[in-house]
Amino acid sequence: MKIINNPHKKDWKKILERPTKTVDDIEGVVNDVFTDVKENGDKAIAKYTQKFDGVALDNAIVSETEINEAIGLVSEALKEAIQLAKSNIEAFHKVQKTEKVFLETTNGVECWQEKRPITKVGLYIPGGTAPLFSTVLMLSVPAQIAGCKEIVLCSPPNASGKIHPAILYTAHLCGVTKIVKMGGIQAIAGLTFGTATIPQVYKIFGPGNQFVTVAKQLSTKFGVAIDMPAGPSELLVVADDAADASFVAADLLSQAEHGVDSQVILVSTSKKLIADVEVEINKQIEELPRVEIAKKAIENSKSILVKDHAEALDLINEYGPEHFIVCTKDDDFYVNNIENAGSVFIGNYTPESAGDYASGTNHTLPTNGFTKAYSGVNLDSFNKSITFQKISETGIKNIGKAIEIMAETEGLQAHKNAVTLRLKYIKNN
Template sequence: MKLIENPKREDWSELLRRPTKTVDDIEAIVNTVFSDVESQGNEAVNTYTSKFDKVDLTDITVSDEEIEAASNRVSKELKSAIKLAKNNIKKFHEAQKTEKVFLKTMKGVKCWQEKRPIQKVGLYIPGGTAPLFSTVLMLAIPAKIAGCKDIVLCSPPNTEGKIADEILYAAKLCGVTKICKVGGIQAIAGLTFGTASIPQVYKIFGPGNQYVTVAKQIATKYGVAIDMPAGPSELLVMADETANAEYVASDLLSQAEHGSDSQVILVTTSKDFAANVSNAVGRQLEELPRRSMAADAINNSRIIVVEDFEIALELIDAYGPEHFIVATKDDDYFVDNIGNAGSVFIGNYTPESAGDYASGTNHTLPTNGYSKAYSGVNLDSFQKSMTFQKLSPKGIKKIGPAIELMAEAEGLHAHKNAVTLRLKDLKS
């Protein structure tokens, strides 16, 4: 990890730049895949699966028999761990339910708001180097709680044409209604347009690589909503000399092992602590099975030493991390004042891994600085807020004249007439 001491503010933007390609770099190939899937459906999906995933499939729908067989191969111990995580995630997301908002804004005028589920949702579950069955829990559980009718899961097949047993087990456990063996750009395109095998959905959820991120953004051009532009994983740790250097190093590596394009940053007020963490990262890295991939991410990462907490907070907010760990002598300063972060992990005994798996919070979070404007996935992500209003004769009499005046002032005379006709009838 590169060490930078007291960087100038004018250098922050370049210093905090993510190691990702721009949309322009990969948008052309995404548009080509989208066009082919829109016109050729399953045929194009299978062609790109063969090209990108190196497997030829005749049927991309996962059967009930495949799900059952896969579930039977998952160990009892892992099933128990998944169920524990499911219970915590379910509890936390059920607690996010809100009551109907009802109000009489004035006599005879009733207004209310209710939440309704998004009927058709698509869940993208990364496979590849790390089949993220935990993401199934994070997406399918709130979708089920929200009442989504169709929950379609897409995940890339391995070279044997299969999806990881754990993904299929978690999908079954959480109420997914259909599973398709398709990943990458072609999965997002399939969910966008619909094919003979992949149902068209109204909103797409889930993390992925840079190609999936751009594909989701392109999907919005065709009227499909997305959760957020969630790309390569990232972590920023704020720690001082009171933190445990070994713990901090393990947290940095836990995100670095996600992929070569991940990024981790340590911000600290202690140069000695920075050196201790750097040494610990080097030692722990050698023990990791995914050390090559983690090493690539570490090469894209930084240790930044600053003078005080105030500068640190300003720097962190400028970055807007997906995951933010704080382990200092005054954690409350950062907890109370942080403005931009997807999810916050507090103290020496709260590893980011807790949120990734089992604490109950959702790990599908905004990356690439989007935490400045986006929330992570939550129950509301799977719902729409619908407003209602009902006016009585007394109500239309009360607000009618105001509506007439406002509509006339805007030059919208049909709007005014819609009120005027009713008021005339009520006078007769």
Template sequence: MITILNPSQETWPTILQRPTQTVKDIEATVSEIFSEIEKKGDRAVAKYTQLFDGVTIDTLQVSEDELNSAEITSVLKDAIQLAKNNISRFHGAQKTERIELETMPGVACWQEKRPIQKVGLYIPGGTAPLFSTILMLAVPAQLAGCKEIVLCTPPDKNGKISPAILYTAKLCGITKIFKVGGIQAIAAMTFGTESMPQVYKIFGPGNQFVTVAKQLATKYGVAIDMPAGPSELLVFADETAHAAFVASDLLSQAEHGADSQVVLVTTSTHLLEQVAAEVETQLQVLPRKEIAAKAIKHSKLILMNTEEEALQLINQYAPEHFSVVCKNEAYFVDNIQNAGSVFIGKYTPESAGDYASGTNHTLPTNGYSKQYSGVNLDSFLKSMTFQKISSTGIQNIGPAIEHMANAEGLQAHKNAVTLRLDTLNNKSSFPAGRE
């Protein structure tokens, strides 16, 4: 890891850069694949699945037999069920009631939430089949009442999907599962193909190519949850933290991918040195050592003079995951402004949120937590407003509308009110039964 001691504020933008390619570097490739899939549908999807995943797929959709034959251990089934229960409880608690108000006599306004009818879930499955992401996306989609839920995940070299992914999908009631990953999956859900339905909104994390593909999908009228790319974690810890715990959290995100980034910010030189040593020790025994080591090379250990400066730097970085392990944890918890999800205390590993505590692990990366929320129940809902105005209400509110429309030079807007008011003032011309 790169050690940085008491950096001056003007250097922060440089030292806080992510190890990711820019959209400009990737967009040409993504655009080319989108264009071909829009024109050629399944044929183009199969072509790019062969190119990127090294496998020829005859039928894109997972069959009922494949879905029903997926088997995992009973221990894993129990773990998935526990996680599903917690995620369901936490996301179910996010439901809100209809909001109704008479803003003035005769003017009734209300807001209701309706589900997004068609959603697409992207489940990474390259170096690690993330069946946990199905829980994070399918559970709130079902709670919201989405009518059509499509799941895409890349096949392995044998054209198969991980049994854990299939089992979890079935447990969550998802039956439209496609063996498609990467850019081609996002494009197929954007346009629809002979086999795959078009969706209205796409959810799920992925690598840099998937992130750019999702952003490109928005140009074709498809919404996305957020820009969610390579995983990242920032830990603030002081001398009271357990160095081995901190190192294990950093490595838990580093093992996601070579383009992941982890950062330790601390006010303790001693802890910084301890964590650096622990990272190297723990790294040696990880099965995904090679991947984690690449991420660790561009990750940072940053020593700051004060907690106030540390918090300012953390808010500028805007981490996806933010762990706080220090005496003064309330200061950081109360004043953090930009983070996807916050983990507090020495016994709260980031991996708890990744799997089973109940919060969602689909979170904004690359600094987007400055303006985006992580996935939640509302991500699968639309807020719709309604209003009904009575004859008394239009008489109360109408003159204000007329004056405002007139001031903006929008005569038709004014007329829409004036005609109604004139009719009310001359009851004999009001159509019978229409009031």
């Protein structure tokens, strides 16, 4: 990791740049695939699956037979772990339910708001270098709790035309209604437009590489909502001499192994801790099966020494990390004042891995600084809020005059007339 000592604030933006390609580098490819899928449907998706995933499929829809085979291939220990994680994720997301909000704003004017589930949702589950069956839990569990009727899951097939058994087992466990062997840009395009075999959905969820992220953003131009821009994984740790250097190094490496375009950052007021963490990273990284991926990600990563906690907090809010670990002598300072972060992990015994798998919080989070405006996936992500109003004769008399004046001032006479006719009717009857 590159060590940066007490950088000037004017240099923060440059120092905190993510190692990602610009949208301009990717958008052309994404547009071409979208156009092809829109015009040629399943035929185009099959072509790109063969091109990008190296496999020709007779049928992209996962069958019941394949699901049953997958269930048999998952060990009992893993099934128990998945069920434990599911239980915690369900518990945390169920308490996010909110009741109907009702208020009589004026005598005779009743207003209320109710939640309704998004009917059809698409879940994108990366396959690539790691089968993220944990993301199946994070997306399908709240979708089920919300009451979504169609839950369509897409994940890229391997060279044998299969989806990892753990993904299929988890999808089956969590009530996914259709599973499609489809990844990358073509998956997002398929969910956006729909095809003869793939349902069109109203909202797309899930993380992915930079191509998937840009594809999701493009889908919004065609009337499909997305959860958030969620690209390559990132982690920022703020730590001082209260932290265990080996724990900090392990946490940094846990995100570095996601992909070569992942980024991890250590911010500290302690020069000694930075040095100790560097030693631990060099020691621990050699033991990882994904050592080459982790090493490339570490090349994109930084250790930043700052003068005090106030400066550290300012820098962290400027970066807006997806995952934020706090391990200092004054954790409350950061917890109470953090403004931009996807999910926060506090203390020596709270690894980011807990949130990735089994603590109960959701691990589908905004990246690339989007925490400044976006939340991570939660129960509300799968709901819409609908407002209602019911106005009595008394109510329209109470607010009618105000509506007439406002409508007339805006030059919208028909708006005014809709009220005037009612007021005249009430007066004459």
